[in-house]
Amino acid sequence: MMKTISPVWLTRVGIFALALSVFAACDDSTGPDDDVDVEGTQAAVNQVVNQYFVSNPGIQSLEIFGAQISQALPSITPFNLSLVPGEASLHGLSERLLENISSVYMGRPSGSAPMAIPSELLGTTFEWNAQTGQYEPGLREGAPTNGVRFILYDGIATLNEVGHLDFTDASNFSVVPVAVDVTLSVVITNPDLGEVLHYRITGSASDTGGTLLVDGFVSDGTDQLGFDFSFSGTDATGSTAVFTLTAGTLSMTLDVSNSTTGAGSISIEIINGDDEILFVLLVAADGTLQSGSGIFFGNTPVAVFSGNIENDDVTVTNSEGAPLTQAQLLALAEIFVGIEQAFIIMEEIFALGLILIGLSFAF
Numbered sequence: 001m002m003k004t005i006s007p008v009w010l011t012r013v014g015i016f017a018l019a020l021s022v023f024a025a026c027d028d029s030t031g032p033d034d035d036v037d038v039e040g041t042q043a044a045v046n047q048v049v050n051q052y053f054v055s056n057p058g059i060q061s062l063e064i065f066g067a068q069i070s071q072a073l074p075s076i077t078p079f080n081l082s083l084v085p086g087e088a089s090l091h092g093l094s095e096r097l098l099e100n101i102s103s104v105y106m107g108r109p110s111g112s113a114p115m116a117i118p119s120e121l122l123g124t125t126f127e128w129n130a131q132t133g134q135y136e137p138g139l140r141e142g143a144p145t146n147g148v149r150f151i152l153y154d155g156i157a158t159l160n161e162v163g164h165l166d167f168t169d170a171s172n173f174s175v176v177p178v179a180v181d182v183t184l185s186v187v188i189t190n191p192d193l194g195e196v197l198h199y200r201i202t203g204s205a206s207d208t209g210g211t212l213l214v215d216g217f218v219s220d221g222t223d224q225l226g227f228d229f230s231f232s233g234t235d236a237t238g239s240t241a242v243f244t245l246t247a248g249t250l251s252m253t254l255d256v257s258n259s260t261t262g263a264g265s266i267s268i269e270i271i272n273g274d275d276e277i278l279f280v281l282l283v284a285a286d287g288t289l290q291s292g293s294g295i296f297f298g299n300t301p302v303a304v305f306s307g308n309i310e311n312d313d314v315t316v317t318n319s320e321g322a323p324l325t326q327a328q329l330l331a332l333a334e335i336f337v338g339i340e341q342a343f344i345i346m347e348e349i350f351a352l353g354l355i356l357i358g359l360s361f362a363f
Contacts, residue, residue, distance in 0.1 A: 036297040041272040042331040044250045045338045052218045052225040058186035058196040061152040069150050072135040117169045125149040144168050163188035177206035193221035209234030249273045254343045
């Protein structure tokens with residue numbers, strides 16, 4: 001079994017935002033001589049998070065009913081879904097997948113059953129039963145013949161219908177490694193919105209690791225936030241997970257890698273038009289931040305991270321050249337928080353599709 005990264009330092013990623021804020025309060029410099037618009041990029045990141053996640057009725061409904069949806073299919077283990085975590089954390093992203101991807105293989109149906117959805121439920125629409133407090137199969141038509149449909153509501157108390165979730169499964173659990181192929185679509189009945197979430201998960205799973213590919217979009221009814229996610233890992237080689245979100249001229253990429261020794265890295269790249277900002281965290285097995293950890297504008301290092309993340313001992317210092325301004329540092333701190341929150345929400349959105357085939361991000 002591989003040596004896993006300590007959960008502590010991945011949980012503590014948020015302290016970098018705090019370190020940036022503290023450093024800003026102690027620094028009154030004039031800023032580096034470059035053309036990167038940090039404050040403009042911060043505004044773009046915040047706008048994307050608010051536009052596609054905070055005000056999305058489909059995601060809001062999944063936040064309320066996601067756990068109950070995952071419990072409705074008898075072959076699925078119940079899972080507590082939270083699309084908007086109270087505390088942002090990139091806690092063990094790729095490690096969680098590597099630890100759990102074998103569950104798809106080990107928990108596959110016996111015999112020749114090819115899919116996770118029981119055949120007798122294909123084409124079924126599930127509706128909320130207020131008396132029992134759970135989703136139950138109904139007689140309503142419209143569900144995909146190779147999947148199931150869940151009616152979505154604005155809340156448990158009001159139960160006003162807002163749309164539906166269609167889940168289709170073309171996976172093959174009778175082969176080794178297991179072939180994963182599932183699609184999730186959320187459609188809002190408001191004609192101004194339509195399909196607000198769509199993605200497909202493909203990949204493979206064995207008892208030692210596997211691969212996953214996800215691509216799709218989140219929509220506000222007018223514009224789309226495109227996303228793709230890739231994961232690969234084995235006990236022998238470690239694991240890597242890469243998220244990319246794209247909206248207009250803004251793209252955000254998160255790359256998380258874990259080695260078999262317990263060391264790892266996180267890089268977050270934000271490109272907004274001609275502006276490019278890169279956060280890099282290189283962490284040894286004991287939590288020590290390695291050389292190369294810091295913030296870059298394009299290829300230019302502008303700040304250095306040092307210390308030990310396991311001990312909550314992280315400092316930010318100026319790189320060579322003109323130092324960052326207070327406004328830039330505070331904007332970078334806000335970008336860090338906003339990006340982290342966006343990727344956590346995406347992780348949980350993917351988790352809903354994965355849990356419906358028996359794979360969980362959770363330990």
